[in-house]
Amino acid sequence: MASYEGSVQRLIDEFGRLPGIGPKSAQRIAFHLLKLPKEDAHRLADVIVEVKAKVVWCKRCFNIAESDLCSYCADERREAHLVCVVEEPKDIVAIERTAEYRGKYHVLQGAISPIEGIGPEQLRVRELITRISGEGITEVIIATNPNIEGEATAMYLANLLKPAGLVVSRIASGLPVGGDLEYADEVTLGRAMSGRREL
Amino acid sequence: MIGGGRAQTQQHVATLSLTDFRCIHNLDLVLGTGITVVIGNNGQGKTSLLEAIGWPARATSLRSVNDAAVVRAGCDQAVIRSEIVDADRRQSFEAEVRAVGRNRMQVNRQPVQRIRDLHGLLRITVFAPDDLQLIKGSPSGRRVYLDEILGGLAPRYAAALHDYDRILKQRNALLKQISRDRSAASTLPMFDEQLVSAGSEIIRGRLRLLDRLSDPMINFYRAMGEGGEILATYRAEWDDDAMLGSGDAENIEDRLRTAIERRRQHEIDRQVGLVGPHRDDIVLRLNQMDARTQASQGEQRSFALALRLAGHAVMTDILGSAPVLLLDDVFSELDTRRAAALVCQLPVGQTIISTATRLPEDVEVEQLLEMESGAVVVR
Numbered sequence: 001m002a003s004y005e006g007s008v009q010r011l012i013d014e015f016g017r018l019p020g021i022g023p024k025s026a027q028r029i030a031f032h033l034l035k036l037p038k039e040d041a042h043r044l045a046d047v048i049v050e051v052k053a054k055v056v057w058c059k060r061c062f063n064i065a066e067s068d069l070c071s072y073c074a075d076e077r078r079e080a081h082l083v084c085v086v087e088e089p090k091d092i093v094a095i096e097r098t099a100e101y102r103g104k105y106h107v108l109q110g111a112i113s114p115i116e117g118i119g120p121e122q123l124r125v126r127e128l129i130t131r132i133s134g135e136g137i138t139e140v141i142i143a144t145n146p147n148i149e150g151e152a153t154a155m156y157l158a159n160l161l162k163p164a165g166l167v168v169s170r171i172a173s174g175l176p177v178g179g180d181l182e183y184a185d186e187v188t189l190g191r192a193m194s195g196r197r198e199l
Numbered sequence: 200m201i202g203g204g205r206a207q208t209q210q211h212v213a214t215l216s217l218t219d220f221r222c223i224h225n226l227d228l229v230l231g232t233g234i235t236v237v238i239g240n241n242g243q244g245k246t247s248l249l250e251a252i253g254w255p256a257r258a259t260s261l262r263s264v265n266d267a268a269v270v271r272a273g274c275d276q277a278v279i280r281s282e283i284v285d286a287d288r289r290q291s292f293e294a295e296v297r298a299v300g301r302n303r304m305q306v307n308r309q310p311v312q313r314i315r316d317l318h319g320l321l322r323i324t325v326f327a328p329d330d331l332q333l334i335k336g337s338p339s340g341r342r343v344y345l346d347e348i349l350g351g352l353a354p355r356y357a358a359a360l361h362d363y364d365r366i367l368k369q370r371n372a373l374l375k376q377i378s379r380d381r382s383a384a385s386t387l388p389m390f391d392e393q394l395v396s397a398g399s400e401i402i403r404g405r406l407r408l409l410d411r412l413s414d415p416m417i418n419f420y421r422a423m424g425e426g427g428e429i430l431a432t433y434r435a436e437w438d439d440d441a442m443l444g445s446g447d448a449e450n451i452e453d454r455l456r457t458a459i460e461r462r463r464q465h466e467i468d469r470q471v472g473l474v475g476p477h478r479d480d481i482v483l484r485l486n487q488m489d490a491r492t493q494a495s496q497g498e499q500r501s502f503a504l505a506l507r508l509a510g511h512a513v514m515t516d517i518l519g520s521a522p523v524l525l526l527d528d529v530f531s532e533l534d535t536r537r538a539a540a541l542v543c544q545l546p547v548g549q550t551i552i553s554t555a556t557r558l559p560e561d562v563e564v565e566q567l568l569e570m571e572s573g574a575v576v577v578r
């Protein structure tokens with residue numbers, strides 16, 4: 001395949017390495033950048049440099065942070081005995097949007113997936129155990145994804161934490177609010193039925 | 200379930216429009232609700248037509264090929280448009296199959312996000328020339344036979360099969376790691392438990408289905424003019440009893456758990472999962488002997504037809520609406536007696552038959568389409 005000259009092709013190649021971007025999209029983004037005013041392109045370049053320089057993992061919960069602790073760990077008003085375990089930082093953002101949860105978080109940075117060579121040692125599990133004894137945590141909510149890997153991770157954590165006398169729960173999976181039962185697919189509705197609760 | 204309880208309703212594909220689909224450049228058809236016969240020499244597009252009619256049911260080709268293979272040589276995409284009528288409901292289906300990149304599908308002009316959203320849109324029963332492999336071939340073909348019917352009956356089986364496949368891959372990867380490093384075994388129970396949960400759902404479904412298939416299968420086999428006694432039994436080699444019946448459905452979780460415990464070391468040594476529905480088979484017998492080796496070629500064909508017809512009858516019975524029947528070049532493989540018997544057994548409902556040869560005389564043809572070089576010849 002014909003390629004472009006020097007830095008243009010290198011730019012296309014770099015975009016092509018990003019998740020979800022194919023060769024055609026990479027080319028489109030690269031040419032879009034070429035047409036941008038200089039200052040716009042610099043702003044993008046600067047923010048990439050800045051994010052890599054400033055952003056670190058929170059020393060406590062492994063969320064993204066710009067100092068030792070992320071904003072949730074630093075927030076004294078949050079209930080310290082309660083921790084919600086998620087796979088990725090973006091899951092925290094999703095839960096925060098609910099404004100229902102006032103406890104702390106712990107980011108595993110993935111889920112158990114033997115295919116990808118990820119076991120408990122590759123996740124932030126040991127750090128979670130250390131936190132539980134050190135911070136007086138008494139209740140753990142496991143909010144990993146409702147798929148094979150997320151379920152395996154949830155079961156693994158439950159087996160690990162329950163014998164220690166902690167209250168361990170798993171978020172429910174089921175119907176979207178505002179939807180009609182009639183339009184729910186049978187798999188989701190089936191799970192919602194088996195996870196029903198008493199009124 | 201849509202259409203449930205109304206035995207007279209017949210689902211059918213009312214119209215079909217194709218662009219650059221295999222050797223078919225452009226084609227627009229109105230299909231009858233009874234028997235349509237597609238006649239033509241080999242390579243003229245008969246099977247392609249059946250393949251396109253069945254597309255909405257599987258969201259992929261009926262022939263196990265790469266989807267891109269259906270795009271006409273030199274074109275970017277193949278387009279299938281059809282209208283599917285079920286009772287008084289008329290739904291439009293559209294699929295763009297790309298030579299490169301993702302396919303796109305729409306139902307009633309709304310994009311289809313997940314394949315399972317297509318559930319119930321169109322149900323089909325396919326008779327293909329290689330159905331003989333149901334009898335003679337490997338266990339996987341017989342498992343697929345059951346799983347396709349189950350998937351058509353309830354989407355949760357399709358979901359369980361999809362999950363099970365993923366669990367198996369993760370668990371096999373883990374077994375490989377354990378054989379190198381024992382400490383990796385700490386997460387094995389989590390995959391065992393998920394295998395038991397999805398696996399028992401699949402086995403329970405298969406056992407109950409096989410139970411329902413049994414009588415119609417025996418009746419159809421007799422109706423094909425065969426004399427012997429046929430029997431189909433579910434075999435799970437990982438279980439003590441090996442031969443399971445519908446009564447075993449109740450405690451299948453415990454049986455799977457016990458079997459996994461017992462074969463733990465063996466699984467680690469072999470680095471592959473040896474327990475679960477992916478190892479199972481249907482044992483087919485003729486006069487108490489193995490039908491694979493002891494039945495004649497003709498008896499095997501009748502047996503395969505009986506399995507297909509029984510599956511069709513059970514789906515019709517449970518859903519209250521007959522799936523569309525697609526018979527791809529089936530009559531050329533049958534002798535005169537069996538061909539005539541099959542014609543008598545054809546259920547009512549939309550039936551599309553492709554053939555290169557003459558059909559038995561008593562087929563009540565509603566519509567005859569003659570195909571030549573990917574086009575319908577008007578007579």
